[in-house]
Amino acid sequence: MLDVRRLRLLRELARRGTIAAVAEALAFSPSAVSQQLGVLEREAGLPLLERTGRRVRLTPAGQNLVLHAEAVLERLERADADLAEARGGLAGALRIGAFPTATRAIVPAALVDLARRHPGLEPMVSETDPAEVAHALRAGDLDVALVHAYDFVPAAREPGLTTEPLYGEAMYLAVPGADAPREAAAAAETEADSGGVPEQGAVLRAHAAAPWITATPGTLCHAMTVRACQAAGFTPRVRHRVDEFATVLALVAAGQGVAVVPQLGVAEPADPAVRLTRLAMQRRTNLAFRSGAGTHPAVAAFGAALRAAVPPDLAGSRAAG
Secondary structure, eight states: OHHHHHHHHHHHHHHHHHHHHHEEEEEEOHHHHHHHHHHHHHHHHHHEEEEETEEEEEEEHHHHHHHHHHHHHHHHHHHHHHHHHHHSOOOOEEEEEEHHHHHHHTTTHHHHHHHHHTEEEEEEEEEOOHHHHHHHHHSSSEEEEEEEEETTTTOOOOEEEEEEEEEEEEEEEEEEEGGGHHHHHHHHHHBSHHHHOOOOOOOOHHTTSSSSEETTTTHHHHHHHHHHHHHHOOOEEEEEOOOOOHHHHHHHTTOOEEEEEEESOOOOOOOOTEEEEEEEEEEEEEEEEETTTTTTHHHHHHHHHHHHHHHHHHHHOOOOO
16 A cells, blocks of 8 residues: 555655755655655556656656645545544644734734634744745645735645635835835826726836845745836846845835835835835735645634734735635
8 A cells, every 4th residue: 555655755756856855845864755755666566756867757657646645635634624623622733834024914913813712722933935835835844824926926826735815915116205206297197097006017117217126036026026017118127135025115215226015014104205106916815725724623713813813904805816
């Protein structure tokens, strides 16, 4: 009979591409991963892997077995959820991944509600870039996580994971206060008929020659700014690369460039040295967990607490699942 732990290794290899990456993610040695996959091939009775240099490619039989592994692992998550429900009373650790703005603006209130309703549950929050969430969930390092996607950077479908919508945020162009008259004039000339939101391309193009502040390359936030500008007809000239939005806005206030920031990244009250213009695009936040784990009492309780903690000005704009 096939061993489910080895099936998990095969599934991770299909996602990560190298034995070294699987070993690092799951805290094994590369030799141990190779050995266990070799045992799985003997159990299967036919080759599952083809080695091409440092990378390993799955054979058609291996790819088919991964599909079965996904179904098996999802069924085990459901079984674990049923057992947790039967035990009654929530207790133990719940490992939560969240990105910084949600960690600051949404998660604390959710944790207060969770502690009141389920005092035996021990939530453990780790700031995690949404790009890393899928691997962390599949590896078992997280139980549940908040992830986001932008209009220009849609979330890729991740096998083995399920997402549920939480909320959506407006996006703003932030420019130094000294640039406000020029920016305001451009916005007024191109204002859209619906909702008073300026035509996005024109607003961005008005600052095509300015230095830009983006998140670090490889993040969704960085890709969002670059793609939005490219859709407006130019590639931004990036001066600063900063991930924390409070720092981004401080740089904007200092006249160091312009930036695109989400609603939750804007401090209240707004800095008068920064001019904000609403854009037509959104950032959407979802709750992610391993497929089959949605009915686990701890995951469901955290999801309910999060939804109750969403501010009213966000709750009316639900994320797309």
